[in-house]
Amino acid sequence: MxxxxxxxxxxxxxxxxxxxxxxxxxxxxxxxxxxxxxxxxxxxxxxxxxxxxxxxxxxxxxxxxxxxxxxxxxxxxxxxxxxxxxxxxxxxxxxxxxxxxxxxxxxxxxxxxxxxxxxxxxxxxxxxxxxxxxxxxxxxxxxxxxxxxxxxxxxxxxxPPREFDYQPAAGSYLLFLGRMMPEKRPDLAIEIARRSGVPLKMAAKIHPGERDYFRERIAPLLRRSTDCVDYLGEVGGAERRQLLANARALLLPIEWDEPFGMVMIEALACGTPVIAFRRGAVPELLEEGVSGLMVDNTDEAVEAVARVGRLERAACRAAFERRFTxxxxxxxxxxxxxxxxxxxxxxxxxxxALPRKAAASDGERPLSPLEPL
The missing domain is CATH 3.40.50.2000 (Glycogen Phosphorylase B;)
Incomplete structure (x- = not known):
C-alpha cells in the first residue's frame, strides 16, 4: 500500500x-x-x-x-x-x-x-x-x-514495547511530565506533593503563549517549594525515559477533557502507575486499581499517593502490552x-462516488528522499 x-x-x-x-x-x-x-x-x-x-x-x-x-x-x-x-x-x-x-x-x-x-x-x-x-x-x-x-x-x-524499559522497583518521587499549561494544573501537582510529603520532579515545556502563566502562577510556587519540588525544564531522550521508569507514580491533575494523554501509556510501559483526575479520556485508558488510581479532587489525590504503592508495577506493564502497543x-x-x-x-x-486513486499525471515528478523544495 x-x-x-x-x-x-x-x-x-x-x-x-x-x-x-x-x-x-x-x-x-x-x-x-x-x-x-x-x-x-x-x-x-x-x-x-x-x-x-x-x-x-x-x-x-x-x-x-x-x-x-x-x-x-x-x-x-x-x-x-x-x-x-x-x-x-x-x-x-x-x-x-x-x-x-x-x-x-x-x-x-x-x-x-x-x-x-x-x-x-x-x-x-x-x-x-x-x-x-x-x-x-x-x-x-x-x-x-x-x-x-x-x-x-x-x-x-x-x-513500541522496547521504547521504554520496564522498571519493577518503585522510585522515591512523583512525576509531573508534559507541558506547563493551566489546564494541566501543575500548581495542583505541587500541592499534592507538598501535602503528601513525597518529592516531586517536574519536567515540562513552556510554550511562548504560556510564559506569563508560568512566571506569575508557577514560578512563585517553585521558589516556595524547593524542599520538595525539583523543576527540570523540558526533558527528552534517555533522561525522559529514566524519569518515567523510576517514578513512584505519574501525576495527572488535569482540569480539562484531555483527548488522550500519551504520557499515561508511556508511564504504564515503564510499570509506573498513574494518579489522574477523572476527566477526558482518563477513564478509557486507566484500569482503576490495576494501572492507576482515578480521583476527583486534590484531597483524593493526596490520599491516592499514600496507597499507590499497593498497585503492582507488573500489572501496569501488562496493561500497556495488552492495549497500547x-x-x-x-x-x-x-x-x-x-x-x-x-x-x-x-x-x-x-x-x-468518492474519488479513487489515479496514476500520476505526465507532468508530476515522483518524490525522492530528502527532495529539495
Missing part, C-alpha cells in the same frame, strides 16, 4: 522532547514501513525515519526563532501534498484540518486523525461543511462533543485504511 503520513510541523518526527502527536506519527510510520508498506512522510527536515521523507521546513517550527506565522508553513505543506497526491493510495493527515477544503478533490482516499480537543462551536460548522471527510478519534471522550461527525473509528495511541495501533489503522480502499457494495451512491 502506498501511504502518505502528514505530520504537524511544530516539532520533528519523532520530537526531541515534548510532542505527543509527532511521536505517534513516528511510531505509526515506522511500523508501517516494517510491514512492507511504501510510506512517505511529509514533515520537518530534521525528522528521522525509515520512510521516504519529504522535508517541508528545516526544523520544528516551535524551535525556529525566525518563525512567527506557523500557518504559512502548514499551507505550503498542504500544497506539496496536493501536488503529489496521485502517487498514493491513501493520505493520512495528523495536523490541523486545513486540507478539508481539498480532500474531496484529491485522486486518492484520505483519513484524518484529530489529535486535539474538539469544540462544538468551532468544529461543528467545519464538520457540517465537510461532512464527507473521514475522521478518526483518539478516544471516545474526544468525539463526545460532536458525536454526529463522520467518524470512521477510534484508535487509541500505541508505542504500536503494533495494535497499526493494526487498527490498517483496518481503517482497508475499509476506505475496498469498495462497499452496500454503500449509497454518494459514498461510492
Amino acid at each position: 502506498r501511504i502518505a503520513q502528514i505530520a504537524p510541523l511544530y516539532e520533528a518526527v519523532p520530537p526531541y522532547a515534548y510532542g505527543a502527536t509527532e511521536r505517534v506519527v513516528s511510531y505509526l510510520t515506522e511500523e508501517l514501513v516494517a510491514r512492507g508498506h511504501d510510506v512517505t512522510l511529509f514533515a520537518t527536515a530534521d525528522s528521522t525515519t525509515t520512510a521516504r521523507l519529504v522535508p517541508v521546513c528545516s526544523r520544528g517550527l516551535w524551535r525556529d526563532a525566525a518563525v512567527w506565522d506557523t500557518l504559512t508553513h502548514h499551507m505550503r505543506q498542504i500544497g506539496l501534498v496536493i501536488r503529489h497526491a496521485g502517487q498514493f493510495d491513501l493520505i493520512h493527515f495528523h495536523g490541523e484540518p486545513l486540507h478539508f477544503a481539498w480532500a474531496d478533490q484529491l485522486p486518492c482516499r484520505t483519513l484524518t486523525t484529530l489529535h486535539g480537543r474538539l469544540l462544538p462551536h468551532d468544529h461543528g460548522p467545519l464538520f457540517h461543511e465537510f461532512a464527507r471527510v473521514p475522521l478518526v478519534s483518539i478516544s471516545a471522550s474526544q468525539r463526545r462533543p460532536v458525536p454526529w461527525a463522520n467518524w470512521l473509528g477510534t484508535v487509541h495511541h500505541g508505542l 504500536a503494533a495494535r495501533m497499526t493494526d487498527d489503522y490498517l483496518s481503517l485504511y482497508q475499509s476506505l480502499l475496498t469498495p462497499n457494495a452496500d454503500a449509497d451512491a454518494d459514498t461510492a
Whole structure:
C-alpha cells in the first residue's frame, strides 16, 4: 500500500522532547514501513525515519526563532501534498484540518486523525461543511462533543514495547511530565506533593503563549517549594525515559477533557502507575486499581499517593502490552485504511462516488528522499 503520513510541523518526527502527536506519527510510520508498506512522510527536515521523507521546513517550527506565522508553513505543506497526491493510495493527515477544503478533490482516499480537543462551536460548522471527510478519534471522550461527525473509528495511541524499559522497583518521587499549561494544573501537582510529603520532579515545556502563566502562577510556587519540588525544564531522550521508569507514580491533575494523554501509556510501559483526575479520556485508558488510581479532587489525590504503592508495577506493564502497543495501533489503522480502499457494495451512491486513486499525471515528478523544495 502506498501511504502518505502528514505530520504537524511544530516539532520533528519523532520530537526531541515534548510532542505527543509527532511521536505517534513516528511510531505509526515506522511500523508501517516494517510491514512492507511504501510510506512517505511529509514533515520537518530534521525528522528521522525509515520512510521516504519529504522535508517541508528545516526544523520544528516551535524551535525556529525566525518563525512567527506557523500557518504559512502548514499551507505550503498542504500544497506539496496536493501536488503529489496521485502517487498514493491513501493520505493520512495528523495536523490541523486545513486540507478539508481539498480532500474531496484529491485522486486518492484520505483519513484524518484529530489529535486535539474538539469544540462544538468551532468544529461543528467545519464538520457540517465537510461532512464527507473521514475522521478518526483518539478516544471516545474526544468525539463526545460532536458525536454526529463522520467518524470512521477510534484508535487509541500505541508505542513500541522496547521504547521504554520496564522498571519493577518503585522510585522515591512523583512525576509531573508534559507541558506547563493551566489546564494541566501543575500548581495542583505541587500541592499534592507538598501535602503528601513525597518529592516531586517536574519536567515540562513552556510554550511562548504560556510564559506569563508560568512566571506569575508557577514560578512563585517553585521558589516556595524547593524542599520538595525539583523543576527540570523540558526533558527528552534517555533522561525522559529514566524519569518515567523510576517514578513512584505519574501525576495527572488535569482540569480539562484531555483527548488522550500519551504520557499515561508511556508511564504504564515503564510499570509506573498513574494518579489522574477523572476527566477526558482518563477513564478509557486507566484500569482503576490495576494501572492507576482515578480521583476527583486534590484531597483524593493526596490520599491516592499514600496507597499507590499497593498497585503492582507488573500489572501496569501488562496493561500497556495488552492495549497500547504500536503494533495494535497499526493494526487498527490498517483496518481503517482497508475499509476506505475496498469498495462497499452496500454503500449509497454518494459514498461510492468518492474519488479513487489515479496514476500520476505526465507532468508530476515522483518524490525522492530528502527532495529539495
